[in-house]
Amino acid sequence: MTTYTNFTVETDADGIALVTWDMPGKSMNVFTSEVMDELNAIIDQTVADSAVKGVVITSGKSSFSGGADLSMIKAMFTFYNEEKVKDPSTAAQKLFDLVGRMTGLFRKLETSGKPWVSAINGTCMGGALEMSLACHGRVASNAKSVKIALPEVKVGIFPGAGGTQRVARLADAQSALQMMTTGQSLTASRAKAMNLIHQVVEPDQLIPAAKQMIKDGLKPIAPWDEKGFKAPGGGIWTPAAAQLWPAAPAILRRETAGNYPGALAILKSVYEGLQVPFDTALKIEQRYFTQVLQTTEAFSMIRSLFISMQELGKGARRPAGIAKTELKKVGVVGAGFMGASIAYVTAAAGIPVTLIDRDMEAATKGKSVSEGLVKDSVGKGRLTQDEGAALLARITPSADYADLADVNLVIEAVFEDRDVKKAVIEAVEAVLPEGAIFASNTSTLPISGLAKNSKRPVDFIGVHFFSPVEKMMLTEVILGKETGDKALAVALDYVAAIKKTPVVVNDTRGFFVNRCVFRYIHEAYDMLIEGVPPAMIENAAKMAGMPVGPLSLNDEVAIDLSQKILKATVADLGEAAVDPRHLALINRMVDELDRRGRKNGKGFYDYPAKPARKSLWPELKTFYPQKKADEIDIEVLKQRFLVTIALEAARTMEEGIVTDPREADVGSILGFGFAPYTGGVLSYIDGMGARNFVTLCEKLAASYGPHFAPTALLRDMAAKGETFYGRFDPYAGAKAAA
Numbered sequence: 063m064t065t066y067t068n069f070t071v072e073t074d075a076d077g078i079a080l081v082t083w084d085m086p087g088k089s090m091n092v093f094t095s096e097v098m099d100e101l102n103a104i105i106d107q108t109v110a111d112s113a114v115k116g117v118v119i120t121s122g123k124s125s126f127s128g129g130a131d132l133s134m135i136k137a138m139f140t141f142y143n144e145e146k147v148k149d150p151s152t153a154a155q156k157l158f159d160l161v162g163r164m165t166g167l168f169r170k171l172e173t174s175g176k177p178w179v180s181a182i183n184g185t186c187m188g189g190a191l192e193m194s195l196a197c198h199g200r201v202a203s204n205a206k207s208v209k210i211a212l213p214e215v216k217v218g219i220f221p222g223a224g225g226t227q228r229v230a231r232l233a234d235a236q237s238a239l240q241m242m243t244t245g246q247s248l249t250a251s252r253a254k255a256m257n258l259i260h261q262v263v264e265p266d267q268l269i270p271a272a273k274q275m276i277k278d279g280l281k282p283i284a285p286w287d288e289k290g291f292k293a294p295g296g297g298i299w300t301p302a303a304a305q306l307w308p309a310a311p312a313i314l315r316r317e318t319a320g321n322y323p324g325a326l327a328i329l330k331s332v333y334e335g336l337q338v339p340f341d342t343a344l345k346i347e348q349r350y351f352t353q354v355l356q357t358t359e360a361f362s363m364i365r366s367l368f369i370s371m372q373e374l375g376k377g378a379r380r381p382a383g384i385a386k387t388e389l390k391k392v393g394v395v396g397a398g399f400m401g402a403s404i405a406y407v408t409a410a411a412g413i414p415v416t417l418i419d420r421d422m423e424a425a426t427k428g429k430s431v432s433e434g435l436v437k438d439s440v441g442k443g444r445l446t447q448d449e450g451a452a453l454l455a456r457i458t459p460s461a462d463y464a465d466l467a468d469v470n471l472v473i474e475a476v477f478e479d480r481d482v483k484k485a486v487i488e489a490v491e492a493v494l495p496e497g498a499i500f501a502s503n504t505s506t507l508p509i510s511g512l513a514k515n516s517k518r519p520v521d522f523i524g525v526h527f528f529s530p531v532e533k534m535m536l537t538e539v540i541l542g543k544e545t546g547d548k549a550l551a552v553a554l555d556y557v558a559a560i561k562k563t564p565v566v567v568n569d570t571r572g573f574f575v576n577r578c579v580f581r582y583i584h585e586a587y588d589m590l591i592e593g594v595p596p597a598m599i600e601n602a603a604k605m606a607g608m609p610v611g612p613l614s615l616n617d618e619v620a621i622d623l624s625q626k627i628l629k630a631t632v633a634d635l636g637e638a639a640v641d642p643r644h645l646a647l648i649n650r651m652v653d654e655l656d657r658r659g660r661k662n663g664k665g666f667y668d669y670p671a672k673p674a675r676k677s678l679w680p681e682l683k684t685f686y687p688q689k690k691a692d693e694i695d696i697e698v699l700k701q702r703f704l705v706t707i708a709l710e711a712a713r714t715m716e717e718g719i720v721t722d723p724r725e726a727d728v729g730s731i732l733g734f735g736f737a738p739y740t741g742g743v744l745s746y747i748d749g750m751g752a753r754n755f756v757t758l759c760e761k762l763a764a765s766y767g768p769h770f771a772p773t774a775l776l777r778d779m780a781a782k783g784e785t786f787y788g789r790f791d792p793y794a795g796a797k798a799a800a
């Protein structure tokens with residue numbers, strides 16, 4: 063047996079070398095520079111050893127591999143930026159050579175002359191799938207945990223180590239494009255149906271089946287290296303291809319509005335690559351990859367969606383020196399719309415929950431939500447019967463606060479009413495054990511105000527979920543004036559346990575996410591009032607990269623909730639704090655027309671019975687004199703949406719509500735889908751530069767109102783040429799300590 067740091071190589075009596083990838087101290091295998099060096103050495107070793115007839119590569123962990131490591135991707139950007147400073151004329155060439163390293167390594171494996179089989183025992187993503195595709199045989203376990211994907215496009219890049227070329231030479235072009243431009247996960251059997259995998263076997267048969275492929279005489283030659291090879295369907299000069307290719311860019315444009323350079327590069331790489339010999343095709347892919355890596359979109363998306371998301375998930379904001387809390391039991395008070403789902407996600411994470419409401423009937427009704435969700439998951443094969451039963455057994459409905467005597471954490475989700483919350487805080491604290499934390503899920507009431515009802519404000523914090531709780535990956539953790547480090551640590555341990563991403567914010571009306579969301583919705587009100595046709599408002603938002611139009615979103619959150627918030631703002635801050643035309647519009651919708659949104663089947667949209675789809679309510683157009691389409695600049699509508707949200711986010715930084723740009727960026731994408739290609743609200747500003755952003759704000763302010771006026775912070779940043787990531791450097795602490 064030969065042992066490397068990350069691999070072991072063991073050759074059996076049949077001359078088959080089993081390469082087991084098992085990186086020390088990591089929960090998942092990833093490609094690092096060292097892993098590539100070792101894989102290179104293993105190829106050399108197995109080629110040189112005449113006793114080796116073939117190679118099986120597998121993983122020693124429960125998953126196969128997640129693909130490229132953060133540090134490697136980060137290093138590419140750093141490398142390019144440094145090279146650009148040294149010599150701009152050669153920087154791109156050097157980046158091209160660097161990104162070709164993985165491509166070259168996999169090509170070396172493929173042409174080594176000995177057959178390689180990848181034995182995929184668990185999730186196999188990105189670079190790891192690209193390596194497997196370079197192997198001559200691929201066997202996957204049929205375990206439910208096996209997911210096969212090239213998800214690069216989701217973080218702004220694309221499969222750049224031969225993936226676009228090998229997938230398009232194995233699968234039909236349409237499935238190949240679909241898989242890579244969406245980054246979707248395939249089950250092992252779907253991957254086999256697409257011709258990406260040769261065999262799917264029981265987990266315990268994986269290695270024997272892989273070895274058998276070699277014993278059966280697997281040829282060490284890729285199909286595309288055989289004479290006369292033709293891509294499935296015959297390549298691009300066929301009648302079928304003539305149907306597909308002219309439509310492909312149009313479909314991509316419909317899905318992405320041209321906002322994602324990585325997605326477009328997939329189309330180009332496949333289309334051009336299929337017309338040339340394989341090694342030239344790899345060069346084409348490598349060239350597009352080099353180009354995409356230089357885009358602002360790739361840089362910003364990788365930073366937010368890959369690096370920052372992982373860092374926040376791993377507790378970047380967790381106070382040091384406080385031991386991790388193993389949550390033995392969590393109490394949820396209020397088993398309504400939110401509380402019922404909070405109980406579900408908690409139980410799904412393996413934590414016992416006491417679910418309290420005013421009476422046993424209401425508490426039991428709350429638990430029935432979990433019963434429905436479990437039934438659904440079991441039906442879809444995501445949970446076994448036993449797992450579902452165990453999950454439900456962890457939720458105990460109750461109407462007795464005494465049942466909270468042994469919890470580590472209570473989450474309150476009762477009515478949004480100060481007096482009701484006050485009574486609940488007092489009742490809970492009467493039984494809550496020493497050291498346990500109280501969290502409120504309030505969406506509008508400042509945490510410091512609620513904490514005034516608490517005897518232990520140090521242990522009082524906000525944990526703000528988003529609906530639907532089972533799907534939304536974000537939680538806002540809100541610090542009241544007196545909230546202590548222990549409360550923050552426990553809240554973050556809880557958020558990590560339920561596998562959501564936290565952003566930690568200071569107390570303010572609307573916290574971070576809702577402040578930004580309502581700017582988005584209010585800009586749509588402005589546009590309606592100006593006479594922009596509603597369909598154009600919705601389409602412009604989607605073209606700007608927002609997943610849901612603002613009117614549709616308002617229907618989801620409920621129009622009467624908007625009314626409540628506007629009224630509360632007037633009550634607390636005075637008439638001048640809201641636009642009277644907004645209030646008039648919303649009062650008309652709610653009070654006169656009873657159009658409250660999706661929940662009562664009528665809002666800005668009509669919601670006919672299924673299978674008919676929702677459509678914009680035709681009468682909405684009669685509210686205001688309509689502008690003609692050619693009087694409206696769609697680009698300006700797009701800018702208004704992104705700028706008004708980004709400006710609000712900048713204000714939260716200026717006010718010290720959000721302190722870390724990573725949290726604003728990740729929170730904006732996970733919380734309300736802020737145009738992901740920008741990397742989030744602050745990356746949007748950094749990406750164009752503070753100076754350009756300020757100029758744009760001034761232009762919009764002149765035509766569309768003072769809410770677009772740039773703030774003092776932005777002007778200062780523009781004058782100094784600063785970025786948010788420079789001025790509020792999230793790594794400043796770590797750098798100072800180093």
Ligand code: NAD
Pocket residue numbers: 395396397398399400401418419420424474475476477478479482485486503504505506526527528529
């Ligand atoms: P809801 O009306 O669906 O549920 C509230 C539940 O609290 C009801 O089951 C009610 O019986 C129970 N309750 C009321 N008084 C109680 C008491 N004294 N003791 C025990 N239980 C009591 O409301 P919801 O939409 O789930 O909202 C709950 C909280 O979550 C609010 O603070 C709201 O602002 C916040 N929130 C809501 C959303 C959302 O999308 N609805 C999102 C984030 C946060």
